[in-house]
Amino acid sequence: EKKVLDASARDLTPSYDWFQTDSLITIVIYTKQKDMNAELVIVDCQDKRLRGEIIVDDHSYLVEVDLDHAVQEDMAVNIAEKVGKVEIILKKKDNIHWKMLGQALEGHNTFIKHTERGLFYRKCKLVSKTEVTHDTKLLCLMLPRSTHLRVPIGQHVYLKQTIAGTEVVKPYTPVLPFLPLDLKEPPRHDGAHLYLMIKIYSCGLFTQALDHLQIGDSISVSNPEGNFKKSQVQTSEDLFLLAAGTGFTPMVKLLNFALTEVGCLRTVRLIFFNKTEDDILWRNQLEQLALKDERFEFQFILSQPTKDWVGKQGKISSSLLSEFVKRSRKDSKVLICICGPTPFTEQGVQYLKDLGYSQEEIHAFTA
Ligand code: FAD
Ligand code: NAD
Structure with missing residues (x-):
């Protein structure tokens, strides 16, 4: 209607x-x-x-x-x-x-x-597939020449495949091909390609089918969706990014935007929760980025570390958040973005509220 x-x-x-x-x-x-x-x-x-x-x-x-x-x-x-x-x-x-x-x-x-307005899908070609970690890949998809589509920061698209005769649709958040290591020439969207960082689950319905796509195969990609507004970042002085696993994906464009276009930002801190060291996405790039830009820092927190991990361990908790999420000045404007498995995001938001952060200072990425 x-x-x-x-x-x-x-x-x-x-x-x-x-x-x-x-x-x-x-x-x-x-x-x-x-x-x-x-x-x-x-x-x-x-x-x-x-x-x-x-x-x-x-x-x-x-x-x-x-x-x-x-x-x-x-x-x-x-x-x-x-x-x-x-x-x-x-x-x-x-x-x-x-x-x-x-x-x-x-x-x-x-x-x-x-x-x-219903979602509209167009077929995109798989151009390349590169390994990010033992189970996560970076897929590059090419839009048709007769399509004009940009995915805004913080938004996702839906991929659609027919699996065993049934149409299946799942959301994914486009990233950039790499982090903004050269701040004079940050990665820009050429308009023709979409990059997706996708974890392949061994018993995952959709990701197994995705993993079987060959270079040159097509897949349907929807219009973007999502309610993040980049004006939320444009006015903030401290930006905290709480990511768990592939919940890192919306943080990629956000980091690029914050570090290359937001003048008033003093600190950008990524608190990245993973099971093991091998699961950390783009670890090397994050380390290099922190060396390049002193406003950026990161903290890795592992829930299932091996014995030799000397860093932080545990899952999201009030004490971890009170340790790592702090205003750089008493009255600085903060934005805290959070993304990961639903229980992670829900618990995180609750802990942040209990710590006194307001609804406006928190953005949770969800479907
Ligand atoms: P399923 O067949 O649904 O599940 C198989 C097994 O995979 C489960 O038993 C479980 O072990 C594991 N699994 C599946 N879903 C989850 C889950 N939600 N949390 C924890 N374990 C799970 N994924 C990405 O890799 N990259 C992205 O950029 C990305 N963006 C997303 C954006 C949004 C808005 C949302 C809501 C989700 C996003 N996801 C992303 C997750 C993605 O949509 C799928 O849920 C995921 O790829 C699993 O699909 P599947 O069919 O292979 O797994
Ligand atoms: P994972 O299983 O590797 O877990 C990564 C970390 O998340 C763990 O080390 C732990 O610290 C935390 N975690 C996991 N389960 C938890 C729980 N029940 N309670 C508290 N903390 C928990 O994660 P993954 O397989 O990479 O999954 C990433 C999740 O992020 C998926 O659920 C995916 O749907 C979601 N995601 C959402 C969006 C979005 O909504 N915009 C975007 C990307 C990914």
Whole structure:
């Protein structure tokens, strides 16, 4: 059911227009948003089907048509951020005059709550698979040339596979290919690739199937989802990242953003919980990052260490948190981000609240 907005909000409904030259089709979407950016625009053009989604606060505007004629694979998306204008430029396959843009599809020209818009999937190719630890791999997926999609910091996508005749969907949080070791040239998203750090469980339904994908195979990837706002970091002075196992994944882009773009940050501390030393993801990179940037420090805490581990051990607890989560000044603005197995995250949030941190100072990553 699609909700019609009330009259007061209706003037803010985006609209679109289109025009053509001999060789091009240009679709212009007037979002009526002053601060548009590439993360708010998701465009897919498959065969003759064009789908352009614009996120406007908690709403979504959609242009969805079965194009009048065929177009070429490459597409351009231009965003005029300040005026909120989005241009989608398609190349005609044949230089003929189009009588119309195409047939409207189900969601065409609708402006509804973002959560009411179903997830859209496109097929991505597996480009590479590299080992991170004994059980965790970094997968690189390539988006189709006719897709424009950026995954914002702190958001996840869903992967979809058919396993034994049944469609199975699981969430994963894209990372960067590496941590920002060269602060002058931090890893940037080229727009065409997605990197996923995935732990393969020996009896895991989805991850076993993922592990069996070959280079060149395709997998369906959804639009991004998640409620983290990077403005939460932009104003903080102390950032604490509590990660357990693959709960490290949302911290990767967050670390990159914090250390390369947030001027007011004084300390960034990662408290990383794992079972054993062999499970620590990107340990070497974390150690190098701490050497490069004095604002960054880390603490590894193992729940099943071997005898020779001289570092901290245990699971998340009030005493561990009171030891490692401290304001650098009496009144400094803090943000504490937490991600890991559900019991870890729930206990962590409770301990932090008991220690006097407010809801606004804590962000828990969940599905
Ligand atoms: P299943 O068949 O569901 O389970 C098999 C066995 O795996 C279980 O018996 C258990 O031993 C183990 N296992 C499965 N799920 C969990 C769990 N949640 N906690 C602890 N043990 C478990 N995973 C990543 O590797 N990388 C990511 O970037 C990532 N991002 C995520 C983002 C979100 C928002 C959420 C909610 C989860 C994320 N996960 C991530 C976990 C992922 O979605 C799957 O749950 C995981 O890959 C296991 O799937 P499976 O089908 O292979 O395992
Ligand atoms: P793991 O089993 O290797 O455990 C890592 C550490 O987590 C342990 O050493 C321990 O310190 C802690 N831990 C585990 N179970 C605990 C419990 N019951 N109570 C308290 N602490 C506990 O972890 P893993 O296999 O890498 O799993 C990572 C988890 O993170 C998965 O559940 C995954 O779904 C979740 N995850 C969530 C998101 C998200 O919500 N955005 C993103 C990535 C991963």
